[in-house]
Amino acid sequence: MRIHLMTLGCRLNEAEMETWSRDFQALGHAMTKQVEEADLLVVNTCAVTEEAVRKSRKLLSRSCRQNPHARLVVSGCYASLNPDAAAGIEGVDLVVNNRDKGRLVEIVSERLDLWVMPQSATEPDATGLLSRGRQRAFIKIQDGCRYRCSFCIVTLARGEERSRPAAEIISEIRHLQSQGIQEAVLTGVHIGGYGADIDASIPELIRRILQETDIPRLRIGSIEPWDLPEDFWRLFDNPRFMPHLHLPLQSGSDSVLRRMARRCRRDEYRRLVDQAREQVPDINITTDIIVGFPGESEAEWQDTLEFVEEVGFGDLHIFAYSPRQGTKAASMPGALTREIKRQRSQALHQLSERLKRRSLSSHLGRTLPILIEGGDENGWGGYTPNYLRVTAEGPAGVDLKNRIVDVLITAIDEELLQLQGTTQGLEATCQPWSQIN
Ligand code: SF4
Structure with missing residues (x-):
């Protein structure tokens, strides 16, 4: 079949x-x-x-x-x-x-x-992910969410929280690595809640994966900015745990956050980001913002713009609010017009670009290990540990695909808003998977 x-x-x-x-x-x-x-x-x-x-x-x-x-x-x-x-x-x-x-x-x-x-x-599983040109695999560690953010349909669709046992996750990562996967990304609906149903926790899981597998790079997908224990940041002491966190904020206004039934207000969010930046060098914090939530006033909107600027996110995912039937927010008064949502979204995109440019500039002149995901001699593409896209020139006649190589960052591609660099004269820091296997 x-x-x-x-x-x-x-x-x-x-x-x-x-x-x-x-x-x-x-x-x-x-x-x-x-x-x-x-x-x-x-x-x-x-x-x-x-x-x-x-x-x-x-x-x-x-x-x-x-x-x-x-x-x-x-x-x-x-x-x-x-x-x-x-x-x-x-x-x-x-x-x-x-x-x-x-x-x-x-x-x-x-x-x-x-x-x-x-x-x-x-037969050997040769038709796995790499045949689809993949270096990074997403590993589901849990499903469901115990919270009820008022805009969220996902929690209704996915039901209660269920965590996968660590042993199963570790064995999946080992299997993927044996196929050549270099980077595992832990995903779920509410991964901060991992383990509550099986007497485990997300830091414990990350520690075990780092100890019990040799996967060169481990990341976590989006994680809600609450339920993170104090010792969470110490996990990044291991250089195989990548310094990027996508912490959904959704709004920079406390009153909107209350209407969204979010569990984290501005002050707590700010404290979390400060802790992360103090303890994890180079950490890249990115976020989601919903624009035009029901009743979002001009003052609330200005609070969001101001807070996004203050935090200085590395990147933003911007969503114009659209009601989802069955959610609490869908029946809230004060729907905004499409035009207002469009204007606010545009303003936030402009701010996001400015912040991203600033973050990219701080990497100029540095040499960073890049996992090359694709391309050819005319230009290789991949990601830094803190998840910034880089395109790089490589030496003639050398296939860099699926290798982690040192790249000297030389410029910013202003159109695509990504880093540019060169591998010339720099040694590859990791063998290609085909030589390892
Ligand atoms: S937004 Fe996240 S935390 Fe909130 S209900 Fe949805 S899945 Fe749960």
């Missing part, structure tokens, strides 16, 4: 797709990059915004049109929140709710009676 997987939305969806890919292959199925070649299509949908819902529906219809003979399975937040609507889309054979995602491969095998070739399950 040839299987094609598609995903929309967050890193967690991406991580789940990678797990399904491995599980399907362990059963003897083959993955294909071509929709037209597949016998089975699996789509992991998203519902974080109305636009994401529209895209999810469109992807399902398009998949069916492109390959009407393949069986079509749909999962993810859109399908879980609207199972009947998802099942009604032409060509959909099976809807798997988010709560059953961990068993998707098993459910699909049972319900669709998949034909498998057990002998190939014992």
Whole structure:
């Protein structure tokens, strides 16, 4: 059976797709990059915004049109929140709710009676992530969230918190590393809450991964700015734990944060960032901001602009608020016009660019280890430990892909707002995975 997987939305969806890919292959199925070649299509949908819902529906219809003979399975937040609507889309054979995602491969095998070739399950897993040109893998460590931020649909769609045992996560990372993966990113809906249900914690998990695997780079995805223990920063003493934190702020106004039912106010957020910067050299703090939350006054908006400037984020993800049915915020009064949201969003984008330029400038003239993710002799691309994109010239005739190499940062690409550099004259600091294996 040839299987094609598609995903929309967050890193967690991406991580789940990678797990399904491995599980399907362990059963003897083959993955294909071509929709037209597949016998089975699996789509992991998203519902974080109305636009994401529209895209999810469109992807399902398009998949069916492109390959009407393949069986079509749909999962993810859109399908879980609207199972009947998802099942009604032409060509959909099976809807798997988010709560059953961990068993998707098993459910699909049972319900669709998949034909498998057990002998190939014992062959080396050469068709894994690297065949998709990947150096970085997303590892799902938990699902669900105990909080109810008033704008958040994800928590309704994903349900209660469930953590994966550390041993399982460690074994997944070891397996990925044996395939050549150089960087693991821990993801989840509320990863700060990891372990509450299994008597564990996120610092403990990170420590164990660093001790029990040799993965060269470990990151965490977005983590809410609360539930972080005092000793969290000490984890970064290990140079394999990458100094980048995406701490969603959502608003710089305490009154808006209260209406959003967020657990962290400006002062606590500021304290956290100060602690991080004092204890972790080079840490890059990035964030999410929602623009135009119901009732956001001009004064509240100015508070946000001022706070974003004061913190000096390395990067911002900016979202114009859109109501999601079923959330508390959807029935709040004081909806803002599209024009006001557009203007505020534009102003925040301008501020974000200015801050990013400032952060990039502070790296000029330094030599940094870059994990090269792609490119060729004319220009390699990759990321610094603190997650800044770099393009670099390399020596002629040397393939740098999937190597961690020292790059001297020489300039800023003003158009793409990323760093530029050169590897000329600098030694590679890590062997290519193909030589390690
Ligand atoms: S903490 Fe994050 S996932 Fe949980 S409700 Fe709030 S925004 Fe949603």
